[in-house]
Amino acid sequence: xxxxxxxxxxxxxxxxxxxxxxxxxxxxxxxxxxxxxxxxxxxxxxxxxxxxxxxxxxxxxxxxxxxxxxxxxxxxxxxxxxxxxxxxxxxxxxxxxxxxxxxxxxxxxxxxxxxxxxxxxxxxxxxxxxxxxxxxxxxxxxxxxxxxxxxxxxxxxxxxxxxxxxxxxxxxxxxxxxxxxxxxxxxxxxxxxxxxxxxxxxxxxxxxxxxxxxxxxxxxxxxxxxxxxxxxxxxxxxxxxxxxxxxxxxxxxxxxxxxxxxxxxxxxxxxxxxxxxxxxxxxxxxxxxxxxxxxxxxxxxxxxxxxxxxxxxxxxxxxxxxxxxx
Amino acid sequence: xxxxxxxxxxxxxxxxxxxxxxxxxxxxxxxxxxxxxxxxxxxxxxxxxxxxxxxxxxxxxxxxxxxxxxxxxxxxxxxxxxxxxxxxxxxxxxxxxxxxxxxxxxxxxxxxxxxxxxxxxxxxxxxxxxxxxxxxxxxxxxxxxxxxxxxxxxxxxxxxxxxxxxxxxxxxxxxxxxxxxxxxxxxxxxxxxxxxxxxxxxxxxxxxxxxxxxxxxxxxxxxxxxxxxxxxxxxxxxxxxxxxxxxxxxxxxxxxxxxxxxxxxxxxxxxxxxxxxxxxxxxxxxxxxxxxxxxxxxxxxxxxxxxxxxxxxxxxxxxxxxxxxxxxxxxxxxxxxxxxxxxxxxxxxxxxxxxxxxxxxxxxxxxxxxxxxxxxxxxxxxxxxxxxxxxxxxxxxxxxxxxxxxxxxxxxxxxxxxxxxxxxxxxxxxxxxxxxxxxxxxxxxxxxxxxxxxxxxxxxxxxxxxxxxxxxxxxxxxxxxxxxxxxxxxxxxxxxxxxxxxxxxxxxx
Numbered sequence: 001x002x003x004x005x006x007x008x009x010x011x012x013x014x015x016x017x018x019x020x021x022x023x024x025x026x027x028x029x030x031x032x033x034x035x036x037x038x039x040x041x042x043x044x045x046x047x048x049x050x051x052x053x054x055x056x057x058x059x060x061x062x063x064x065x066x067x068x069x070x071x072x073x074x075x076x077x078x079x080x081x082x083x084x085x086x087x088x089x090x091x092x093x094x095x096x097x098x099x100x101x102x103x104x105x106x107x108x109x110x111x112x113x114x115x116x117x118x119x120x121x122x123x124x125x126x127x128x129x130x131x132x133x134x135x136x137x138x139x140x141x142x143x144x145x146x147x148x149x150x151x152x153x154x155x156x157x158x159x160x161x162x163x164x165x166x167x168x169x170x171x172x173x174x175x176x177x178x179x180x181x182x183x184x185x186x187x188x189x190x191x192x193x194x195x196x197x198x199x200x201x202x203x204x205x206x207x208x209x210x211x212x213x214x215x216x217x218x219x220x221x222x223x224x225x226x227x228x229x230x231x232x233x234x235x236x237x238x239x240x241x242x243x244x245x246x247x248x249x250x251x252x253x254x255x256x257x258x259x260x261x262x263x264x265x266x267x268x269x270x271x272x273x274x275x276x277x278x279x280x281x282x283x284x285x286x287x288x289x290x291x292x293x294x295x296x297x298x299x300x301x302x303x304x305x306x307x308x309x310x311x312x313x314x315x316x317x318x319x320x321x322x323x324x325x326x
Numbered sequence: 327x328x329x330x331x332x333x334x335x336x337x338x339x340x341x342x343x344x345x346x347x348x349x350x351x352x353x354x355x356x357x358x359x360x361x362x363x364x365x366x367x368x369x370x371x372x373x374x375x376x377x378x379x380x381x382x383x384x385x386x387x388x389x390x391x392x393x394x395x396x397x398x399x400x401x402x403x404x405x406x407x408x409x410x411x412x413x414x415x416x417x418x419x420x421x422x423x424x425x426x427x428x429x430x431x432x433x434x435x436x437x438x439x440x441x442x443x444x445x446x447x448x449x450x451x452x453x454x455x456x457x458x459x460x461x462x463x464x465x466x467x468x469x470x471x472x473x474x475x476x477x478x479x480x481x482x483x484x485x486x487x488x489x490x491x492x493x494x495x496x497x498x499x500x501x502x503x504x505x506x507x508x509x510x511x512x513x514x515x516x517x518x519x520x521x522x523x524x525x526x527x528x529x530x531x532x533x534x535x536x537x538x539x540x541x542x543x544x545x546x547x548x549x550x551x552x553x554x555x556x557x558x559x560x561x562x563x564x565x566x567x568x569x570x571x572x573x574x575x576x577x578x579x580x581x582x583x584x585x586x587x588x589x590x591x592x593x594x595x596x597x598x599x600x601x602x603x604x605x606x607x608x609x610x611x612x613x614x615x616x617x618x619x620x621x622x623x624x625x626x627x628x629x630x631x632x633x634x635x636x637x638x639x640x641x642x643x644x645x646x647x648x649x650x651x652x653x654x655x656x657x658x659x660x661x662x663x664x665x666x667x668x669x670x671x672x673x674x675x676x677x678x679x680x681x682x683x684x685x686x687x688x689x690x691x692x693x694x695x696x697x698x699x700x701x702x703x704x705x706x707x708x709x710x711x712x713x714x715x716x717x718x719x720x721x722x723x724x725x726x727x728x729x730x731x732x733x734x735x736x737x738x739x740x741x742x743x744x745x746x747x748x749x750x751x752x753x754x755x756x757x758x759x760x761x762x763x764x765x766x767x768x769x770x771x772x773x774x775x776x777x778x779x780x781x782x783x784x785x786x787x788x789x790x791x792x793x794x795x796x797x798x799x800x801x802x803x804x805x806x807x808x809x810x811x812x813x814x815x816x817x818x819x820x821x822x823x824x825x826x827x828x829x830x831x832x833x834x835x
Contacts, residue, residue: 178437179436179437180435180437183428184429186420191415194415197415198403199403
């Protein structure tokens with residue numbers, strides 16, 4: 001194992017982990033305010049699909065912006081169902097995931113994709129209309145810093161979204177724990193009736209955090225596609241949204257700890273692929289296929305068991321709709 | 327004197343009841359005004375209207391002479407109104423400071439923990455409280471939590487303070503500290519509304535008193551110009567006897583002996599840390615203590631609902647620890663649970679169903695397969711009369727009964743000896759009068775005393791010290807999972823009992 005090999009593994013670890021980090025950041029905010037967004041996977045794959053189409057039609061910048069808008073829209077839909085109509089968050093979340101997987105599956109059909117692209121941009125050349133891949137986001141190595149052995153590759157030779165995820169983690173940690181906005185969000189997730197009695201608009205806070213979680217999940221999907229693995233196939237995100245959900249719990253709802261957790265998950269996955277190259281260990285597709293169900297069950301256990309909630313430090317009102325009693 | 331609050335002709339209807347029927351109420355600057363009434367008299371509803379949680383169906387609200395509309399707590403806070411609810415609205419996993427500043431615009435975006443903490447500390451000290459702003463709320467005692475609630479209001483410069491039954495979770499010492507602070511606030515020109523159903527508190531703290539009964543104001547006077555029996559009469563609607571006659575009977579044999587009992591609570595923390603207690607035949611033993619010191623766990627272990635890890639409970643010599651409730655019931659143990667509507671009955675089943683919830687499996691009410699409804703209804707008829715249950719019909723849903731009647735129903739089921747036609751050997755009553763009006767409370771007390779004189783051993787868990795001293799033959803103080811003292815009423819003064827409840831003083835007996 002050469003230094004180069006190690007550098008490569010570490011770089012991939014961070015790149016892989018960024019998918020989980022981005023998705024978990026928004027989810028941390030939603031759960032801190034008391035709403036579980038189980039639609040993460042569906043939103044993520046919608047983000048991937050949106051970024052695929054728009055990067056072909058108009059390029060990377062449009063792809064990123066549009067995927068954020070699509071994700072925010074899915075968050076908005078979820079917020080109407082679970083915040084205003086107070087439906088069961090688990091059921092609605094899973095439904096949203098199925099919706100996302102189903103809807104994004106359409107663009108797998110070449111004809112549909114071609115029509116869609118032509119409608120967005122009638123002047124696209126034939127080879128773009130037929131392709132299944134898009135151009136990868138360019139890497140922007142940071143001068144000097146990227147020359148540091150090992151660390152340079154690991155942290156300073158990435159595309160823009162990787163840098164963004166790290167900066168966003170820091171900012172979101174600061175907002176959550178040091179500002180009055182963060183205090184409001186955390187209080188709404190702990191005891192909405194108390195927040196309400198002090199004049200906080202519980203519904204508005206929850207709506208904003210859920211929209212945020214949608215936007216981040218979708219951005220994670222876009223990053224996964226155009227920034228990491230730009231080859232389209234159906235269910236391209238393969239349950240990674242559920243891994244992000246598990247990461248939120250592992251990070252105990254803390255954006256800074258989410259960085260460590262994300263790179264841990266990313267590292268495990270990268271290592272697994274690398275070992276395969278040496279013919280060691282077999283990556284089992286069944287494990288990934290099983291993940292959504294396991295993560296859902298674990299999440300359910302956590303939000304419905306008072307003592308586990310307390311021990312993990314989960315927001316006390318996680319998963320419980322708020323309505324003012326009269 | 328300047329009027330801070332004036333409520334005129336407030337009407338609020340809920341489905342089936344008029345909670346406030348044309349109510350007038352006023353609060354002056356610098357006064358402590360007690361709002362007295364039984365549970366369900368409409369006190370809390372009236373204050374929730376003032377605090378913007380409910381909207382009145384008709385009536386006017388004036389604050390400092392100006393007519394206002396209060397649509398939400400936010401409006402109320404802007405008008406300088408603050409309310410401490412009966413159940414604290416605090417977030418245990420947040421710090422004192424974070425609880426206090428939530429929702430405040432003046433804090434700005436980035437919270438200056440140091441400066442705000444200093445301000446809170448000074449504010450607390452000016453009322454003689456010692457509160458660490460960066461302590462987590464779960465670390466605080468009930469009394470301190472209440473101080474945080476008050477600080478929340480004071481920090482917002484509230485000049486109208488509403489306290490809903492603030493002493494129900496406090497020890498006598500903590501009450502004293504609270505009363506001193508409230509008096510200070512009144513002297514500073516604030517107005518305090520003190521909701522209570524305890525007469526002695528009215529005289530301990532208030533300047534004026536308004537009595538409510540069945541949604542109406544029936545009495546208003548300066549506190550110094552009235553007396554206890556007059557207030558009680560207006561509150562209940564008839565004269566009340568404050569002492570209970572108890573025939574002296576010599577306790578003869580041991581009914582229940584608890585030895586070194588240990589058990590965990592739901593959070594997996596040791597809640598019973600070696601309880602020792604004996605209940606004799608013909609004797610009422612009361613357990614008092616601040617809620618959450620293991621009382622609930624003890625009752626659950628005795629009734630078979632919770633596993634004990636160590637120790638024994640002998641009932642007539644039989645160890646019942648970790649036995650099923652059915653086995654324990656068959657030994658003659660009756661159980662009166664707290665909060666009848668929640669734990670004592672099935673609200674959607676009929677009154678007759680609920681009366682025979684325990685006995686329906688046994689002869690003569692069932693032949694093992696079919697239920698003998700005729701016998702059940704005949705016997706129900708009898709029980710309803712004997713226990714004075716006021717109900718529309720035996721086949722009405724139990725949820726239609728008032729709190730007092732629900733408790734009567736439970737007493738009838740538990741005590742009438744439906745199984746085996748005998749009186750219970752042991753009666754375990756957990757908070758049997760909590761939330762009941764004076765009439766029903768009286769009935770519960772009388773019934774329990776009667777059964778003890780007829781031969782039952784009785785264990786009562788209560789959070790009302792005066793009740794325990796009045797009804798019980800012996801009183802045990804529970805603190806931190808242990809019985810710290812056992813004494814007879816009259817042996818210790820209330821001051822000392824309070825200290826023992828707070829865990830400050832361990833009795834030398």
